[in-house]
Each structure stands twice: as structure tokens, then as C-alpha cells.
Amino acid sequence: MQRKRIVIEGIVQGVGFRPFVYQLALRSGVDGWVLNDSSGVTVEVEGEGASLASFVAALQSELPPLASISRCEIIHIPPRGERGFSIRSSAGDGPKTAQIAPDSWVCPDCLAELSDPLDRRYRYPFINCTNCGPRYTIVTGIPYDRPNTTMAPFPMCPACSAEYRDPASRRFHAQPNACPVCGPRLQLKNGAGDGIAGEPLAESVALLQGGAILAVKGLGGYHLVVDAANDRAVSELRRRKARDEKPFALMARSLEDAARLADFDPLEEWLLTGSERPIVLLRKKPGHTLSPLIAPGNGYFGIMLPYTPLHFLLLEEFPALVMTSANLSDEPIASGDGEAETRLKGIADAYLSHDREIFTGTDDSIARILAGRALLLRRSRGYVPRGIALAAPQVQVLALGAEIKSAVCFTRGDRAFLSQHIGDLKNPEVFASFERTIAHLGTILELQPAIVAHDLHPDYYSSRYAEGLGGVRLVAVQHHHAHLVSCLAENGFGGTAIGVIFDGIGYGADGTLWGGEFLVGGADGYRRAGHFVPLAMPGGDAATAEPLRMAVSALQHAYGADLPSLPVLDGISPRDLKIYLQMIEKGINAPLTSSCGRLFDAVAALVGVRLRVSYEGQAALELEMAIGDTVDNGIYPSPLGGAGDRILVDPAPLIRGIVDDLMAGVAVSRISARFHNTLAAVISAVCLLIRQESGLSCVALSGGVFQNRYLTEKTISRLEKGEFTVLTHSLVPPNDGGIALGQAVVAGRSAS
Structure with a gap:
């Protein structure tokens, strides 16, 4: 008999990891226990050598859909003669380093229930389980328990509560768990904010079929939605949104419907159908039936597949809908109900919303396949706050990013945490979102860095914000140096390299505007070659x-x-x-x-x-x-x-x-x-x-x-x-949305 203690870090809380371990232990014939702790999950298992080996191998290869392991330490300890396997109460001692999962699309099991007339959640727009649904956008604090989410106002009914407590259930400790009896509900209002009679979903479909512009509350904020085949509706959306030519995103009803609109290869299909459900740039198919006003002057459509139960229900009558962020140009995505009705007045004809609060507004991520690998052009919903592995541990740093495609970054140990896309800081509402994001991400990561990195440009709003902070050491990082180190850090490269950094403009070390640069350097420094x-x-x-x-x-x-x-x-x-x-x-x-x-x-x-x-x-x-x-x-x-x-x-x-x-x-x-x-x-x-x-x-x-x-x-x-x-980049954008990572690593190296 042998016994092992297994300490696991990563995204392993709130994703069905403990019931997965419990079922795996029963299958492998090992005894012991599993619990959540401040850093992730700890498991102790006892059994014969072959059984333990089978358990450990499966533990690392058969993960729940939303789980990911960043560290797995296995320690041999003396056997205790324990019998049975249990899920123990959480232990909260020590620094809290457990990671919160990103938001995820609705899983196949929940979709099956959604379409089953005999299921108690039939056509319920907020169906979810431990394998899917909202995470980051509903978290208000730590630890990740229901009272610290925007599901707190919805006490579970007896049936949901029984699922929540059952280790054999797919909804064991699923914090957003709900049903039509106890959970959030849809509501439909007209442009003046008055309720519209009738079943909200059916009335919303009728409005879209009539050419209306509908504001729809999703996971991370509102979308402005119109029938993608209706020229007049798309044209009117452009006029009201003040978006003359920039492409609109599309949501296709299914992979088969997407294939009627665009050509894609197996890699693009893999990206399109992943649990993150980003908008994927796909080459337009000749002869498609959608409005030419969706992406004028562009050979690509930005297409995503449905990722919430509400999306699946809304798209039943449409092969594709325009689904663009609900905002005016350069503003942040509208996420609050009152905020949406105020900011979208004169744009939306009606609002399809619900009473589950969005705590953190998050845009859709945008990606494409480039040089045989996925490339994120906008890192947001589905990817945040997933950590990025660094080549080596470093001190805690907050990096404030750029000005136009703002995103911030925290580091902790050998992980960097890039925020969601924030936007152009020159807009006051975006800057307020920037401040909220720093506060919220710092809270859920439990970080208060003493080092703050910012762009070298003295007039960036992020630089001015840094100057207003007290009790921290400021590190100014040249824009293109940050780009270089961002790429090196994402690829786990800790040495010196040639950096080819081509962009719009960035403030140079000599006070001029750079943007077509060949650098030699790394995290320790650089020279302009x-x-x-x-x-x-x-x-x-x-x-x-x-x-x-x-x-x-x-x-x-x-x-x-x-x-x-x-x-x-x-x-x-x-x-x-x-x-x-x-x-x-x-x-x-x-x-x-x-x-x-x-x-x-x-x-x-x-x-x-x-x-x-x-x-x-x-x-x-x-x-x-x-x-x-x-x-x-x-x-x-x-x-x-x-x-x-x-x-x-x-x-x-x-x-x-x-x-x-x-x-x-x-x-x-x-x-x-x-x-x-x-x-x-x-x-x-x-x-x-x-x-x-x-x-x-x-x-x-x-x-x-x-x-x-x-x-x-x-x-x-x-x-x-x-x-x-x-x-090259993949999970970190090559544009300014990724430079906070480079800033953070440069500042971290300066402290070592």
C-alpha cells in the first residue's frame, strides 16, 4: 500500500474538479479525500501501486471541460489505512492563489436538457452546470462561492439545492445553478423602458423578424442585434451606432449555418467550436445571402457560434444574426440594465434583459488562424482571467498597458493575468472601467503590488494614473520594448532576441514617434538596432x-x-x-x-x-x-x-x-x-x-x-x-492589447 498527497494549482475550483476526483477515485479503487484550499485543490489517495498510478495519470489527462492544471506536485507520505473516499470541507489557510475560471459556452449536456420537453429546465435561458456557464463576469469577490457572485439574490429551490450538494451530480457546487423556479428570468422592454406584454423570447423574435434593433443582455454585456439578412436593419444599425464601415460581428445558428456563410479549414473550425467561443475571422463564401453592409471592403466575416442558452433559443428562427457590442464608437460595452437603457437610448428599439447582474463587463474575444496557430486579436470573454505561464517566478507587478487598446496585467509568482479588453482610455467611461478592472482583478487575485509599470509616454492616461498612485515604485517601459518582451514572455523565452516591432505609433526613448523597429534585447533591456x-x-x-x-x-x-x-x-x-x-x-x-x-x-x-x-x-x-x-x-x-x-x-x-x-x-x-x-x-x-x-x-x-x-x-x-x-503571438494579442504583459515582465526583472 502507498499514499500520496497531490497539490494541484490552476483553474480547479468551481469547475467540477472535486466530483471528478471523487468519481475517479471510485473507478480506480483508491481511498482518501479531496478538498479545496487557498491555492487550488489538495488530494490524498491511498492504494496499491498500480491503482495509484492509474489514478494519477487520469487525474492529469481526463480533466473536466473548464479545468486546467498549472502545477501538480506529488508527495509520497506514509499510508494511514484509510477506507473510502470523501469530499472534505474547504480549507482556507495560507495565501489565496486559486484561479477563477473564465466564462464558458453552454455544454452539450445542458443543451440536451434545454431541448428536452420532459426536463424541468426545458427552454430555460439560464441553464448551466459545473462544466459550463458564467464565471468571471458574475464573481464579486473571493472565495468563489455563491454569496460572492451575482447569483446571491437567487436562493436555490429544494431540487437545485439537492443537486448542488450531490457529489454525483453534474451540478455539485455549481455556483450559478438555477432553474425556472428559483433562478433569473427574462424581461422585455420597449425603447422607453416600459414592459412589453407577452412571452419575452417569442416577442423578441417577432421584433427581429420585423427589422427592429434589439439590445440583448449576454454573459459580459449587451449586444445590439439585428437580422443579418435584412439590409435596412443593418443600415439603420450603422446609422444609429455611428459606425460607418467597421465590420459587424455575426452569430451563426450552428456550424452548418456558418459553413454556408464562410469557408474554414479544420483549424478554424476547432477555434470556432472551442469552449471559449471567440469571434473568428473567416473568409466570406461567394453567394452568401447576408447583407453586404455587414463587413464592407473586407474579405472576411467575424463569426461566432452561440455560447449562452439564450443565444441558442434566439437563433432558432435565424441562420445568423448581427451581434455587435452594445455601445457607441469608442465607449465600453454596456453591461448594467439602467446603464444600457440610458446609453442605448435612440439606438435600441427594445431591450431583452434579465435580472442576473453582470458584475464585470467583458467584450467578445476576437481570433483568427495565422501561420497554422490561433491568434487572439482581442483577449476577453472566455480567456480572462486565465493565467499565462512565465519563464520564471517574479515579484508582484501591476502593468497598466497602453492607451487605445487598453488591458492591464497582474503578475503573481510564475503567472501573469491579463485583464479583458478595456478600450480607449481617452473616453471617460472607458477610463472608469479601467479603474474598476484594476480594483476587481486585484481583489479576486488578492494582490497589492508594490511595483507599477506604465508606458514611457508621459501623457498617456495610464501614465498619469500611475503618477497619482502612492506607496509604489513606478517603472516606465518603452512601448516597443514592451511589445518585444510580451512576445518573448508568451513563448516562455527568457533570453535575448531580435525584435521586429511594427505598429502604428509609440513614444520612443528619444522623444520621437517609433513604429517600424528592429530591436535587440529581452526583459533586461534593449537597443534600437x-x-x-x-x-x-x-x-x-x-x-x-x-x-x-x-x-x-x-x-x-x-x-x-x-x-x-x-x-x-x-x-x-x-x-x-x-x-x-x-x-x-x-x-x-x-x-x-x-x-x-x-x-x-x-x-x-x-x-x-x-x-x-x-x-x-x-x-x-x-x-x-x-x-x-x-x-x-x-x-x-x-x-x-x-x-x-x-x-x-x-x-x-x-x-x-x-x-x-x-x-x-x-x-x-x-x-x-x-x-x-x-x-x-x-x-x-x-x-x-x-x-x-x-x-x-x-x-x-x-x-x-x-x-x-x-x-x-x-x-x-x-x-x-x-x-x-x-x-509569434497566440494567446496574447500582438497589438497594444498585449503590451501590459511585456511591461509587467520588464518591471519584474528590474526588481530582481
Whole structure:
């Protein structure tokens, strides 16, 4: 006989882990007990060697759907002659490090009950169990027990209470457990906030069929919902939401319905059907029957599958619904009932809500398959607050992230915890959400870090917030250094690497605007090994909104005062053109930037794809879309230069090559392909030069530009042919939504 104590950390509380262990012990013929403690779950088991080996193997491989193990320590202890197996009461001593599970889609067992007329939860919109349902969005405090969730106002009826106490039940200690007798209920109101008579779900379906805009309360907030096949409804939603062209997300009724709308491969299907249920970017299928206004100028739909019982019930009559975050542009998602009725007044015709509070508003996550692996473009519902393993333990740090795609990060030991997507901190409501997120995540993780990391930019709202904190040490981290370390940290790489960091703009260590960077470094520091020759941004931020200004800047850089005659210049009045050129020549309100993102803008405008944008990254996205199915391996001249110890990439020859092609009537699809190919070739050439000097063969790709599938895959292919090891993002966004992780690791290293 042998006895083992097994200490397990990870997401193992509130996910059916103890009943799983109980059933596994009975199956394996071992004795002992299991309990929740402050760090996770502790198990003691006793039995013959073969039985124990079978138990331990299954314990780590046959996990409940929502469980994940981050640490499993097995200690041999003396046998005690114990008989039977029990679930013991929780032990709360010691520092609380147990993790809370993310929200999850409704599981197949619950779906079967939902559609079974003989089940007591038949068509109940809030059905859940230990394997599925709300978690993070309903947690108000720790430990994760029902009184510390927004289910506290709903006392369980005798039938639900019996399930909750039964170790053999799928609902054993399922904190959101409920039924029609004792749980939350739907309610439907009109735009004025008055109740609508009739059964809420049936009336909601009728409203959608009539072309209405419906605000629907989900797991992490409200969605604005319309029939995806109704042009008029989609157009009206765009008008009311003040969202001219940015794509809307879709929710398809089933995988089969999604396949009628978009093409996807097995990897994309795996991502689409995972328990996280993100929005997945999938290539549009020709001949689809949906409104062309859903994703204009884009070859992809953002599609997700239903993830709550309410979604499944609502979609019974529709193959797909537009399901976009309920907010005006740049505002946080509406999650409170009163808040929704106030903020969505004039947008929603009716509100389908319920009386279970959403404590933490959380947007849908967005993902795509890139280079054969999943890539999160927005990390939120389904993934937060899941921890990210670090290469080594470090001190506790709070990192405040960036300004536009804000997300914060806490570290504890060898784990980092990125928050949900928060948004643009310049919006007062978003900034208030930023403050609430820091307080809430710090509470449920029981962390009060003495080190706070923030962006180097002194005027970021996150930097100003840091300056207002007392009793903490502040660490300012350069924007692109944070991008580099974010990619290294996600991949568990603790050394020094070459960082190719391409994005919009970030505050550089020299006070200028960076964005097309080749760095050498790691968590301990970095040096700027190369970058693009800067271009002027006539009008400053106005040049980000109007790519035509960047086109003028690029042409002036390539040709001087003698600009070629191009259609893009015909769209600018002589007066405005003169002002732009004077700004550039005199350096008045025309900051210089090495940004690769602004170079994309310039090229998009030059070829006529996009002169002005209505959302961030639109010009670059549409330039990538312009390639279509074109196969063209050509590249433009792009010789490398140098200044001191830096490699300089001058875009002038590239711009002149594009202009020559335009004059020769070359198709825009080919010009776009050649531009992307040129960037991939430049990256490879610069990395080869850096390797010759440094001996480094590991390259990390980060920054929002590497959301571009064509460029990223071309770049990886070239680098791997050059025998580089290439690190890319997956569970951490390459855009600014991921830099808090890099900030946290840099600040943590500075304290060691």
C-alpha cells in the first residue's frame, strides 16, 4: 500500500474538479479525500501501486471541460489505512492563489436538457452546470462561492439545492445553478423602458423578424442585434451606432449555418467550436445571402457560434444574426440594465434583459488562424482571467498597458493575468472601467503590488494614473520594448532576441514617434538596432485619420518638391496640398515617425484603396484585402543604409517603385502583393545583418502590423528559410492589447 498527497494549482475550483476526483477515485479503487484550499485543490489517495498510478495519470489527462492544471506536485507520505473516499470541507489557510475560471459556452449536456420537453429546465435561458456557464463576469469577490457572485439574490429551490450538494451530480457546487423556479428570468422592454406584454423570447423574435434593433443582455454585456439578412436593419444599425464601415460581428445558428456563410479549414473550425467561443475571422463564401453592409471592403466575416442558452433559443428562427457590442464608437460595452437603457437610448428599439447582474463587463474575444496557430486579436470573454505561464517566478507587478487598446496585467509568482479588453482610455467611461478592472482583478487575485509599470509616454492616461498612485515604485517601459518582451514572455523565452516591432505609433526613448523597429534585447533591456527612415505626419493625429496626408508625405520624401501626377493628389485641393507640403518642409505640426503602420496608410492612399479611414487600421486591412487571390512574388527596391550602429530602411525607393507600377497600369492587387513581399524581404535582410553582428538567431514578431496574415506568413517563411527561430503571438494579442504583459515582465526583472 502507498499514499500520496497531490497539490494541484490552476483553474480547479468551481469547475467540477472535486466530483471528478471523487468519481475517479471510485473507478480506480483508491481511498482518501479531496478538498479545496487557498491555492487550488489538495488530494490524498491511498492504494496499491498500480491503482495509484492509474489514478494519477487520469487525474492529469481526463480533466473536466473548464479545468486546467498549472502545477501538480506529488508527495509520497506514509499510508494511514484509510477506507473510502470523501469530499472534505474547504480549507482556507495560507495565501489565496486559486484561479477563477473564465466564462464558458453552454455544454452539450445542458443543451440536451434545454431541448428536452420532459426536463424541468426545458427552454430555460439560464441553464448551466459545473462544466459550463458564467464565471468571471458574475464573481464579486473571493472565495468563489455563491454569496460572492451575482447569483446571491437567487436562493436555490429544494431540487437545485439537492443537486448542488450531490457529489454525483453534474451540478455539485455549481455556483450559478438555477432553474425556472428559483433562478433569473427574462424581461422585455420597449425603447422607453416600459414592459412589453407577452412571452419575452417569442416577442423578441417577432421584433427581429420585423427589422427592429434589439439590445440583448449576454454573459459580459449587451449586444445590439439585428437580422443579418435584412439590409435596412443593418443600415439603420450603422446609422444609429455611428459606425460607418467597421465590420459587424455575426452569430451563426450552428456550424452548418456558418459553413454556408464562410469557408474554414479544420483549424478554424476547432477555434470556432472551442469552449471559449471567440469571434473568428473567416473568409466570406461567394453567394452568401447576408447583407453586404455587414463587413464592407473586407474579405472576411467575424463569426461566432452561440455560447449562452439564450443565444441558442434566439437563433432558432435565424441562420445568423448581427451581434455587435452594445455601445457607441469608442465607449465600453454596456453591461448594467439602467446603464444600457440610458446609453442605448435612440439606438435600441427594445431591450431583452434579465435580472442576473453582470458584475464585470467583458467584450467578445476576437481570433483568427495565422501561420497554422490561433491568434487572439482581442483577449476577453472566455480567456480572462486565465493565467499565462512565465519563464520564471517574479515579484508582484501591476502593468497598466497602453492607451487605445487598453488591458492591464497582474503578475503573481510564475503567472501573469491579463485583464479583458478595456478600450480607449481617452473616453471617460472607458477610463472608469479601467479603474474598476484594476480594483476587481486585484481583489479576486488578492494582490497589492508594490511595483507599477506604465508606458514611457508621459501623457498617456495610464501614465498619469500611475503618477497619482502612492506607496509604489513606478517603472516606465518603452512601448516597443514592451511589445518585444510580451512576445518573448508568451513563448516562455527568457533570453535575448531580435525584435521586429511594427505598429502604428509609440513614444520612443528619444522623444520621437517609433513604429517600424528592429530591436535587440529581452526583459533586461534593449537597443534600437534599426528602423525605417522617418516620414512626416502632416497635421499630426490628423494624418492617422487621413492616409492621403501620409501619401503626400511619402511622395515628398521620395521625389522632393517635384511630385508625380497621381490620382491621389487630384483628390486634394491645391490649397490643402500646399499646406501639407509646407508643414512637412518647415516641420510645423508634422512630427516624424518611423511607423510601419503609417507607411501602410501611405501606400493604401497612393493606390487608391483608402484616402480616409473611419476606424483604426482600416487602410492597412483593405490594402491586404486588395491582394485577393493574386500570386505575385515580385518585390520593390529597398536598399539598406546605416547611421552609426543602426540599420536604416529608407522607403523612398519602395515608393518610387510603386509609383512606376501605377504609371504602368499594374493592377492594385499586384502592387499590394509586391509591397507586402518587400516588407517581408526587408525584415529578413535586416535580421540577417543583425545576426552577423550579434550571433542571435531568434526573432520575435510583435505589434499590430503582424495581425496582417499575408505579411506575417510571408515573413515567417523567409525567416525560417534563413534558419531563424521565429516567435509569434497566440494567446496574447500582438497589438497594444498585449503590451501590459511585456511591461509587467520588464518591471519584474528590474526588481530582481
